[in-house]
Amino acid sequence: MSEDVRSRPVRADAQQSIARILDAAQRVLAGDPSASMEQIAGAAGLGRATVHRHFPSRQSLLAALVGDLNARYRSAFDQARVMNGPPLVGLYRLTEMAFELKVSHPFVISLTPAEQGTGPASDPEIQDGLERLFARLHAAGEIAVGDPAWCRRLYVALLHEVHELPGGSPALTGAADAPDDDLDARVELLVRTLLGALGGGGEGGAGS
CATH class of the missing domain: 1.10.10 (Arc Repressor Mutant, subunit A)
Structure with a gap:
């Protein structure tokens, strides 16, 4: 042997x-x-x-936790088919997975950039993937803004803000057609807000 x-x-x-x-x-x-x-x-x-x-060391463990989370984000891109499927469907699916990762990895998400960079705000590969997704959304006519870097920054900011909303917040439940499921409501709020801000119609959904 x-x-x-x-x-x-x-x-x-x-x-x-x-x-x-x-x-x-x-x-x-x-x-x-x-x-x-x-x-x-x-x-x-x-x-x-x-x-x-x-x-x-503790620092090496923290770095490994960050690396593991970033790998999960990169895997989410593949699972959501953001590069080869309908871009709007990919946006919905990626957003759902991003919220799930935030819930399942609260400690790593809570680390400040000075301690460790995590997720779409810091990983160059994830940043590039998001910008390519927004370029596809623009080419498909789903958004009017043609600056992928600006779209990425807005998306990441909204991802954080919507994640921080308490359950039952009027922002999540106030719309007449708001989903009953908390995760679905957060995804719908983020995507509709994002599309509205970027010149999209704010219509459609994960199954459209």
Whole structure:
């Protein structure tokens, strides 16, 4: 048996350990941002030495959490088919996934840019993907503004503001046709507001 074959289970075990640590860190730090590495190790069901072998410092763990979230954002682009499907449908689907990530990764989302950059506001690949999506929306006549960078900045700002709205806010429930589901209501509010601001009709939906 070659050395490469023998080493594969070790690499798989390491990947599983890293995934467990990141999942535990997200859960523990969401409840207590000052939680220690030892607390995270306990929540992951791993020894302190194992955690420190993969993440020698708290900063390296935070960087890994950010990297994991950004990878999930990039995956969301592929799942939403924002580059090869109808652009308006892609916008709705991407927005839904972005809100889901904000809910499932509260600690990483809460980090300030000075600590770690996360998501569409900081990752160059995600920024580029958003700008290409808005260029497609403009070409399709869904929006009138032809500056993709400005559209991206507006979208990211709205994503934050709509996410911060408390449940049951009149902004979410006030429209006669507002969806009953909280997530759907946030997606609809953001997209309709964005299209209105960018010269779109604010009509249509995820299934249009």
